[in-house]
Amino acid sequence: MLELTIIVCILLVASFLADKKKTIKGVTLGLIMFVKLLPALISMLALVSVLFFTIPNETLISLIGKDSGINGWLIAALLGSVSLIPGFIAFPLCNILIGKGVAYSTVAVFITTLMMVGAITLPVEAKFFGWRVSIIRNTLSFIAAIVVGVLMMFFL
Amino acid sequence: MKKFAKYSFPILFFLFIGLSYLFDFASGEQIGDNFWLFFKEMILFLPLMFILIGLFDVWIQREKIEKHIGKDSGWKGTLLVILMAMLQAGPLYGAFPFAYLLWKKGCSIRNIFIYLGAYSTIKVPMLTFEIGFLGLKFSLLRTLITLPLFILIGFAMEKYLKGKKFEVKQPKN
Structure with missing residues (x-):
């Protein structure tokens, strides 16, 4: 987890230094995808937590x-x-x-x-x-x- | 109305959890704790993964992906896609968005499914954990047995989907 955070941070900084516009576009693209998937994921996790209990x-x-x-x-x-x-x-x-x-x-x-x-x-x-x-x-x-x-x- | 139906399960779920905490209903609280445990894992990990996907999308050109892991990439492409999957971490559902991106950039059908197989079964971060609990012999054997099997699944999926208009879609809400 920590490794991933560090890698993403390094890549983000490198990308930002190389091309600001491209970086913002990429991060926005990724986060929009995440938000769109979030409702399905939350439903899934809710179901899992009930099953985990039963x-x-x-x-x-x-x-x-x-x-x-x-x-x-x-x-x-x-x-x-x-x-x-x-x-x-x-x-x-x-x-x-x-x-x-x-x-x-x-x-x-x-x-x-x-x-x-x-x-x-x-x-x-x-x-x-x-x-x-x-x-x-x-x-x-x-x-x-x-x-x-x-x-x-x-x-x- | 359709939207409400779609969100009714999570809404009811959170209502139930909220009331459970309010009235000290132990079973409900336990489920709420479970949810928090899973949610925490996801919410810490997935945004990072998606930022990575976004950066990958803007920086890596389609031609590169197509050439290295596309339709005519052969065994070298398969090897490459397996190595790529092994270096990642996270639950299976974290791999789907990345599979979508690979597809968009021209990765072959076979390699998409091989990627999913490798990602789910032989990620290095997971293997280290597995070796710790179940021993090197077990992990190594399981890896060696699973490897040809998910490659076979990749070939089977490619054969099955050939000529069918298969595409990996971006989820719409």
Whole structure:
């Protein structure tokens, strides 16, 4: 986060020194895009915070730990697809899962869907790519996550 | 009316959170705290990202993007787009605006989806975190397995969208 702030500041100053007009135009363009996307993002985060409350981490852990093999992967993949958990919570959570004896492959499926598949972010994604393409991308990613699980089982 | 329908969910949500704090409704307060946690992450990060996108838009010429990661860029273009995605940070929805910009500047369909795949799964800032919690072996293996898979998704999307009038749109409110 700090790194990003520093990089953006340096680029902003450099850009401003090189061309004032261009810089103002660019920053305005970017911020307008942000403001236009903001309502969709806020709705999404509101939904996430409700879901986060209804399915607390403890429930998530017990659900993922319940089954192993294909059933376990499917449960992990479904939960990963509908959750939107930031990395700083997700990885410690996975660490707990491993500690509870959940297979590495199941954890890999959970992480991969968490990262690549976003059921909750679908309305935002569809604004850019359209519904059909977004659903296809998410479905392919879901399948890929299961493949990750199968292969991880062979190697770990 | 249509506008109201669109905003009714967030309006109801904030009303509920506000009332929860007013009347000490614990569950509502918990949800409000959750929202604040996620909102904070977004509001600190996304404006920076969008400023970056705006600067990128005015400084990088279309010809450059087209040449390096466009339709005829081959494996070199794929490699470039993966490296670019790996150096970024943030949640998946942060990548969509950037994908739009890449599209606008002439990036190929395949590379757009490969970019999304790399961005979501193998960002370096995230990998360091993952290695810390799950170990180098796990992260490395997961990266090596995921890499060909999202490249494959890129190829599949390109094949599927060929001839269809696909475009990445800029969201309108």
